[in-house]
Amino acid sequence: MQFSFFRSSYYTPISGYGVAKVLDSTHPKFNKGDLVSGITNWEEYSLIMNPESLIKIQQMDIPLSYYTGILGMAGVTAYAGFYEICAPKKGDTVFVSAASGAVGQLVGQFAKLSGCYVVGSAGSKEKVDLLKNDFGFDEAFNYKEEQDLNIALNRYFPDGIDIYFENVGGKMLDAVLCNMRVHGRIAVCGMISQYNLNRPEGINNLMFLILKRIRMEGFLVVDYHHLYPNLFEMVLPLIREGKITYVEDTVDGLDNAPAALVGLFSGKNVGKQVVAIARE
Amino acid sequence: MQFSFFRSSYYTPISGYGVAKVLDSTHPKFNKGDLVSGITNWEEYSLIMNPESLIKIQQMDIPLSYYTGILGMAGVTAYAGFYEICAPKKGDTVFVSAASGAVGQLVGQFAKLSGCYVVGSAGSKEKVDLLKNDFGFDEAFNYKEEQDLNIALNRYFPDGIDIYFENVGGKMLDAVLCNMRVHGRIAVCGMISQYNLNRPEGINNLMFLILKRIRMEGFLVVDYHHLYPNLFEMVLPLIREGKITYVEDTVDGLDNAPAALVGLFSGKNVGKQVVAIARE
Numbered sequence: 128m129q130f131s132f133f134r135s136s137y138y139t140p141i142s143g144y145g146v147a148k149v150l151d152s153t154h155p156k157f158n159k160g161d162l163v164s165g166i167t168n169w170e171e172y173s174l175i176m177n178p179e180s181l182i183k184i185q186q187m188d189i190p191l192s193y194y195t196g197i198l199g200m201a202g203v204t205a206y207a208g209f210y211e212i213c214a215p216k217k218g219d220t221v222f223v224s225a226a227s228g229a230v231g232q233l234v235g236q237f238a239k240l241s242g243c244y245v246v247g248s249a250g251s252k253e254k255v256d257l258l259k260n261d262f263g264f265d266e267a268f269n270y271k272e273e274q275d276l277n278i279a280l281n282r283y284f285p286d287g288i289d290i291y292f293e294n295v296g297g298k299m300l301d302a303v304l305c306n307m308r309v310h311g312r313i314a315v316c317g318m319i320s321q322y323n324l325n326r327p328e329g330i331n332n333l334m335f336l337i338l339k340r341i342r343m344e345g346f347l348v349v350d351y352h353h354l355y356p357n358l359f360e361m362v363l364p365l366i367r368e369g370k371i372t373y374v375e376d377t378v379d380g381l382d383n384a385p386a387a388l389v390g391l392f393s394g395k396n397v398g399k400q401v402v403a404i405a406r407e
Numbered sequence: 408m409q410f411s412f413f414r415s416s417y418y419t420p421i422s423g424y425g426v427a428k429v430l431d432s433t434h435p436k437f438n439k440g441d442l443v444s445g446i447t448n449w450e451e452y453s454l455i456m457n458p459e460s461l462i463k464i465q466q467m468d469i470p471l472s473y474y475t476g477i478l479g480m481a482g483v484t485a486y487a488g489f490y491e492i493c494a495p496k497k498g499d500t501v502f503v504s505a506a507s508g509a510v511g512q513l514v515g516q517f518a519k520l521s522g523c524y525v526v527g528s529a530g531s532k533e534k535v536d537l538l539k540n541d542f543g544f545d546e547a548f549n550y551k552e553e554q555d556l557n558i559a560l561n562r563y564f565p566d567g568i569d570i571y572f573e574n575v576g577g578k579m580l581d582a583v584l585c586n587m588r589v590h591g592r593i594a595v596c597g598m599i600s601q602y603n604l605n606r607p608e609g610i611n612n613l614m615f616l617i618l619k620r621i622r623m624e625g626f627l628v629v630d631y632h633h634l635y636p637n638l639f640e641m642v643l644p645l646i647r648e649g650k651i652t653y654v655e656d657t658v659d660g661l662d663n664a665p666a667a668l669v670g671l672f673s674g675k676n677v678g679k680q681v682v683a684i685a686r687e
């Protein structure tokens with residue numbers, strides 16, 4: 128049996144997707160000193176028994192932590208969800224919830240690159256400013272300051288929403304359904320507002336799926352590993368040319384990882400949550 | 408302006424989709440004595456100002472009322488919903504709610520013709536017997552006799568549902584979501600249990616869209632008029648060879664049309680509800 132022994136450098140909570148350095152390896156593909164990204168564990172040193180799933184990092188001019196985000200699972204999630212599920216066309220109106228998060232910030236920028244009109248929602252003024260000033264969203268709003276999400280969405284989308292990139296679920300989804308355009312598409316990436324409820328909130332407006340002929344599709348990144356090369360081909364030049372921005376929220380040390388994970392559910396993080404275990 | 412004057416023969420409530428005879432016409436496509444199907448009005452004689460949307464009936468060996476159902480809007484709805492939205496494969500497991508209705512009975516038979524395993528739900532023993540004995544469903548159950556729809560579905564689909572043809576909404580949809588298979592497809596055709604509620608019931612299990620990577624898509628027959636030739640090409644031989652069954656529930660006279668319409672919402676009809684205004 129082949130195995131590789133890694134020194135973890137960066138670590139993202141939830142998925143255990145991280146960046147690590149190979150300390151020792153009997154697998155022919157990996158050598159001591161190589162940097163890799165992929166699923167490891169919440170620990171400083173890991174024994175990886177199935178290293179085939181890991182990606183060897185080749186581009187050393189990119190911040191290593193990016194391989195946990197824009198060049199990792201979040202990147203492929205945004206890429207697959209937006210380009211494969213949402214089938215965007217130039218001029219489409221796009222709404223992204225949790226828009227400053229690891230995935231949302233990329234979806235918004237992909238949408239702008241595709242010639243769409245993009246609005247994002249987030250949970251603080253700081254995040255709303257980030258959406259408009261750093262990520263180039265056309266509009267953004269703080270959902271916590273809106274009395275009625277239906278009215279808020281109608282304000283930004285008077286002619287309706289073509290594409291909704293769903294990250295939150297609950298009341299936001301119900302309001303979005305009322306504001307979708309005919310033949311709209313909803314990529315269901317996550318429902319973070321619902322994960323810690325004993326019972327998810329009821330969604331009452333699914334009738335609009337029929338009236339507006341909406342396609343609503345859930346997806347998981349595990350089905351899209353084959354798109355890593357496409358993501359890299361698109362995103363690496365954009366990073367190097369400064370045409371795409373990726374904001375991270377980094378805490379230091381494995382001891383702080385649990386609090387960082389919990390913070391995701393109350394929106395404490397600003398941008399992609401990263402846990403730095405060692406800096407190289 | 409061209410118009411045609413029709414004598415109505417058969418009439419279906421809700422949509423005003425009917426079969427009629429031309430009594431007079433200034434439109435070159437239609438002549439006195441022609442039989443047509445399409446959108447008319449709830450009346451014995453109609454002045455149609457836009458006859459282009461009507462279909463001239465060519466096959467005189469088929470019961471005329473079939474042009475309000477299997478060869479009309481219900482037929483195209485079942486055809487488009489099943490073949491275009493559900494993308495069936497041989498061996499798929501298929502669940503149809505309101506399965507003895509105008510559309511459901513066709514979806515079940517299309518699914519059997521495609522080599523699928525098909526289960527239907529309906530609201531009476533008579534309808535359940537019809538599903539199993541006349542339409543060839545593999546299994547059928549009376550949803551009113553089930554304490555827990557989740558358990559009922561698990562009984563008929565121990566390995567899950569690939570395709571759900573949604574006609575009812577509400578609790579049935581919530582139970583189906585728990586029983587879907589990975590990469591399942593839900594064609595949302597109708598939600599008849601919800602239409603007369605002040606507020607539709609909340610659907611709590613949409614998280615399964617992500618976990619099981621489900622595509623849920625609403626559709627309306629108005630987008631699929633181009634499929635009438637495909638429907639006719641497939642279904643006419645099947646009707647003539649007795650390989651497809653279509654059950655209608657006919658009431659006589661326009662006076663009985665409102666009660667027939669209201670009856671749809673409590674499942675009073677057995678099969679496609681037809682109102683006969685004149686018999687030729």
